[in-house]
Amino acid sequence: MSTDTEHVDEAAETSVLDTWEEWYHIPIIGIVMLFMIWVRTQSYDRFVTDDGTPALAAVDSWYHWRTVQWTAENYPWTMPFDVWTGFPTGRYVGQFGTLFDQLIVTAAMVVGLGDPSTETLYTVSLLAVPVMAALVAIPVFYMGRRLGGTIGGLLSVVLLALAPGTFLYRTTAGQLQHHVAEVLFMALAVLAMMVALRVAEREKPIYELVVDGDWAALRTPAIYSALAGVALSLYIWVWPPGVVLIGIFAVFFTVQLCLDYVRGISPDHVAFVGAVSLGVTAIVTALLIEEWSTSTTSFGYLQPISAALVAAGCLFMAWLARQWNRRSIDPIYYPAAIGGLLFVAFGAMALALPDLFGTLSDNLVRRLIPIGATETDMTISEAQPPEDFNSHVFSEFGMAFYTMLAGLALLALGPLLGRTYRAEHTLILVWSLFLISMAATQVRFAYYLVLAVAVVNAVFVSDVIRLFNLDLEGGVRSIREIETYQVITLLLVVMLLFAPLLPPVAAGTAWDRGAAAFPSDDGQTWEESNHWLQENTPAPGDWGGADNASDLEYYGTYDYPEDGNYEYPVGAYGVMSWWDYGHLITVQGERIPHSNPFQQNARSSSAFLTAQSEERGELIMDGIAADVSVSNASDEEIERQLEGNDSHEELRYVMIDHKMAGGKFGAISTWTGPGYGAYLEQNQYQINGEEETLHGPGEAYYDTMLASLYLEDADGLEHYRLVHEADDYAVVGGMLGNDGPVPRNSFALDDGWNENTEQIRDNLAQSREDGAVDQSLGGAIWDGHLASSVKTFERVEGATLTGTVDDSALDEEATVYAEIELETAPGRTFTYTQEADVEDGAFELTVPYATNDELGTDDGYTDSSVEALEEYEIVIATGDGDDLERQYAGTASVPETAVVDGDSIDVTLEEATD
Template identity: 30%
Template sequence: MAHVDLGKYRPYIIIGFIVLFTLLAFWTRGIPSEGLVTADGVNLLENDAWYNLRQVEQTVANFPGYAWFDAMTLYPTGDVIYWGPLFIEILSTLCVLTGAATRPEIMVVASWVPPLMGAAMVPVTYLLGKKIADWKTGLIAAGLIAVISGNYAFRSLFGFVDHHIAETLFSTIFVLAYVTALLVTRDHPFSLKDRGTLTVESLKAPVLASTLAGVGYLLGYFNMPTMILFALIVTAFTLIQFLLDYFQDRSSDYLVLVNVVTFGVVIIGTVAFGFPHPGFDLSRYTVGHVIASAALIAGTLALYGLATYLRGRPKYYFPAALAGIAVVVVAALSIALPDVYNLLIASLFAFFGEQPVTTTVLEARAWSFDMAWAAFNWGLLLMAGGIAFLLWWSREKVNPAHVFILVWTLIILASTMAHVRYEYYLAVNVALLSAVFAGAVLNIGWKDVTRFAGTATSAAHASPAAAEKREEPPRKGKKGGKAPEARKPKASSKDQPDYLKAGAFIAVVVVTLLFAGCSLQANIALANNARYGGVDSQWMEALEWMGANTPNPGVDYTAILDQNTFTYPEDAYGVMSWWDYGHWITLIAKRIPNNNPFQHGVAGPNGSARYFVATDEETANKILDNIGTRYVVTDIQLDTGKFHAPATWADPDVGRSPFEPQFFVPTSTAATSYQAVPFYSQEYYLTMVSRLHNFDGSMADPTLQVIYAEYRDAGTANASLPVITRTEQMNATAAAAAVEAYNRNAPAGSHATLLNMYYQYRGDSILHPVERVPALQHYRLVHESPQNVYGTTGASGPDLKAVKIFEYVPGAHIKGNGIIEAPVVTNTGRAFTYRQESVNGTFIVPYATSGWSGEVKTTGPYRIVGTGQTFDVTEEDILQGRTIN
């Protein structure tokens, strides 16, 4: 049989596999298109995708103009755009080239870009794997990055129109270019002390490679200013590599050239790009990035000078001198240049820290082991093996490319552990280092596996007849001599497989395939589930209604505006909701939210957090007056599952505990064991979100029995939570009296209170306060979504809608005492009675009984209960704040 030289066809085989992996990556990421594409466009995934689409619409309308300021969010100031234009410009260019001009067309074109970038990661990762090891490692890395799951896969799906996958792609291109520059410079030795070696020929390739590394960095920088993280990686690598070179008596001239050229290009590109933002903040496009790059170059030169000066002295001089200089520099910066200190030092510690409010932002939370295993499963073990192999290869002669990969991995791993959002960066490290491990084991054990397979195959094919030697007559020797014995062939040790290496090879292949298979399965499941993602139908219905039925705020939706000269029209207004929904309000309703998913407008005295957990209407109203709000939108999630978020933002020290307190409750009458149980307190029912969403702004009385509870403080009970010692279900009035009586003479550290059982919205305890909840005087329901969150209809159970829109109005004044009420029917046909108790002899009512053309209407006049007095209130009375009688 003719021998086929596979080596001759290797380039074609490699290209074939890369194409196959690229198509696989693109196919899995395109799966959500089957469910997300509608007649109206694409139901985009996650919140930020909607804002990116808004930017694409704006850029297409003003192509290639890019807006650094947006008046259609964060009323009444507008918001500054702090990320770069590259991703948006790529999307907009494709829209222009394909002729996509309408929103549905723009949505479809933009939605395919993340899958394309995810597919582009395959050849980039192959090249990186090949650079640091060989073509086999590159192919394995390409295959793994094609199927790897977790945040990386999710953020490159069809419909996830956000710059995250672009961050990963461009940062990986930079790593590839920087590693290439290190290797090229290593292969073209020169000396900064010997001018004879500094020829055009010797420097051409290193300078060109370093220039491309600078361009690679700029691509990432033009996409997101968080590319500064990779300058930090280069800084850490440079310090470590200088130390290694010094201890092994090697020159670090190559590092000087690579860093000076790379970040010299970065400085030029950064200055040419400009500084849209003031100050020195590295999370925005400020002059701080030039300072950071210049500091990196200066630090490299300083390290080179110090290493040169100390060459030949005891080895410990260099690290000791570095430590001393670092202390002096940090101290000097903190005293003499505090702005630069905050820029370079303090922001570093802040980056890896975590504040209580970050727990309310999913992508800012710390990374847990469960999250890590769900994303990368067996790849975590393979990555550890890859790290071990890079360290092993460096035991005799350090390869700077390997050191850079290790530093890159460790810093990205630390970043991910601090903030889970960096998991989509870490995916590249996991795939690459898994491939390094698998490729190394493959190289070590391949011959032994083939020998083992060859031995097994020979044994399997050998027949008994062939195995049995035929007896041959002995040959005659010399006369009188002895016939020679038959020669027994000796087995060569080189032909025997090393079973340990073969076993290790098989084990690693199995684990690698297991990693790839589990990841691909998870990836496909993730993509299939994403088909049902996007904006909830109830929110879509509510915001489409808002866009069609509320006043236009008077701001040109697609115009690029100058922050320094823009002023809002007199009739402009804001929409208050939780920050999760801000971009939906901007794009779907074309109205201006008071806060947004950049977490702007959330904190502070006028933030949405303080508003939604305010228990006093006057305090809440002042917030809306200060920020020009006209409409408030609530939903069941903010009312229940997300309630912890505004509570935490409003007061990180106490969070939700005043509203949803937890107690240790005995699990049995013997009280030998306890479990932590959450409850609703009256404070929860008094919050603005509860009064609006649960009670439509109407007065609410306790209609069920409540829980009378006696408890001991955590400190008194020597526990982490208060401990309930007695509970009893009682009539609300009797329970309130019992609480008052107990607390008058309560033992030290003991108290009584009223509670209600804690349930998510599938339980209706959120509708039953433990004490009376006063009516809101300045809020009227104008629209609600059709879905009842309890799934019941008619009189068979409670009827609470998923999304509600309220208008904030001055309200009409009616003189009188007691309780006033008016029947109301909503746009969904739900009927309720608006009730309010007088305050100082006055009612302030928000609903008009005549002259109102909205969907939510009163079906009769206001009536003071028990008096027979009725009142007609016009829409003009409501808006002018008139007194009726």
């Protein structure tokens, strides 16, 4: 009896061990995925506010929040064209409102039982990104296992989970961006292609089977190839510029078909996969077309045409190989012939389809090859190449990047090392090399490179295990037989891969960096001003009492205009700012920015902000509203384009923050020229009693519309007035940075310093006057200014003050001055002045501030938070500087109606008594 029991126990133990050995990777992957979610949600509470307003990380997250809300209102449709950005034309927003947003909203629909609240939408949006990041572990495991067995696959997943770089940064809670979905669906597409290629190598589909209609023999490779095409289509659906993966697959198929033919293997097998998968992609992406263009950021005809060309190319190469055989040409010449034909084909494309060729070549340079980035690309931080690539990849992946390179070499040398070479190996080699090049081209693409680093290290580890006869796939029994030297080898490999990613060696672990996620400071800085804009300005369409706001519903559906330019109703208006803040203005302020983070209208915004006079700025504003070219046009050219134009669109507000006046000014000036250096000059500054030469702002900088508005509160301007400033402050000026002196920079004051703004303002003003470096704030600051973190200005007609006096006692150079003291909502007072020449005793000058606030949003106008403390004081004086002699004086009351309508006001002046 006991013997029977022992047999049963042994059988049960064997069964349990066998089950564990077959399925042990499942719970391990589950634990790693839970770890990835935990790492990315540590900072979740920071993105949930008490008042329910969104607090998101990164600028694009704000627009995805808009598309998520829009999709929830219009489910299941996503938003192809948005009139709430890109004024005065609107904007096609193809790479936003994609499958990524649909998946989030679908999940929210399930959680919210078909009618999710805003709170539910927001919660799901915050959690969806970490969950998608964890899901990346699944395709990564199966890719790694195909290359390096189960142990290799598990190692790939652990590397993915511990990588502390860009992939982690862009997949934490609050990062509501499509990058995580890009990585997930690229991994799925590459895995699906690997499987399809392996199935084709096993089933060997050839041309004759297609001709004979032997679908039984073709069914399996056709299904897997079609699934690979669907997976590729889903990736492009997430991110239209994912057409780049079609290009990578094109290179792979070209290389692999040449390799197969030279090695005496029929190219038909791989060509079948290429033709079917890319053919399916061409069909699916054709169904997604929303804009007839070759833009990579649009769902246009570039994606289906590119896929169709690759599918046709695979068929052509297979056909050419057969012709090569029939003519008994040496196979060694086949690759050269393919290369020559590709050169001719691209040359013909450049001549016959220049738009398509230009798009392909431009994106090859901008996304795939680390050369040729434009100056404007360099103004986008995430699109810049890493300064030091070695340091960059080490901070991203530790030593795993370099072991990946070793893995690529081992994969390429596989046949020499006894490994059966497969087409999927070529795919991984080509794909990985492109991802390395992409990461060297733009820092952001390190979030793609993490896939190659994780997957290819499976090859490295599996080959080390094989080299040292380590049988880790044989289960518990084989592990018991591992010898000491094998254990040491295994430990060395583990330390090499993981020590740089773990304490105490790692400068920052994955969980440390996950815990350090915060909402973007721009979102917090601009929130007050944007909310004020929403509550104190008329709804777009209602300006001036037009009552057309119902034509511009925030969640409305708008047909794509035939010419791409939406015709806004009377009463619509736009907001001028730098493109970085466009999404914030749309989402937080529910107003229509001119430029946005699509980089739409960046040049025209730059042209206005760097305009050297109000007259030039006004021309640019009028030109923008009329949708004419302004960025590099002369005043005369703009005036000529505006002749006969009856456009009713207007840009009504200008919003400027301390970063635009500080560190971002270099980028702003780059878009239109003459370049940052033209706005700077070298000056001598006193620092600790010694003279030092430092770069600071020159006259050209202070003459810009940006500086005239933000630093001077529109003093002396006729058509712009300050209507709101945020109740927190920042310092703008030259500063000493980590890399030396920075001519223009800025920093926001913390709460402690905000209590001493008057003293700080006086200190900085005194330092400017003395030509000294101010050190009262703990650092060296020159040409420093204290200003509100964000200021909002309104563009108005201005009231014209007119009058006449007896000119018999006036000098020929008499000047009329208008002055008024004003107070902002935070309690800061400032003085606005205007002046003009007096001719024959008559004067005329235009002022933008009213002395009352009789109009408000109900009337279709602005409810300004800047109040006049008195009436205008008008003085006619002769002389200049401290020698001014007052001749006539008086006061003037300026109603709000006169300011917005451009009315004239007669002013009576009396002879001055002092």
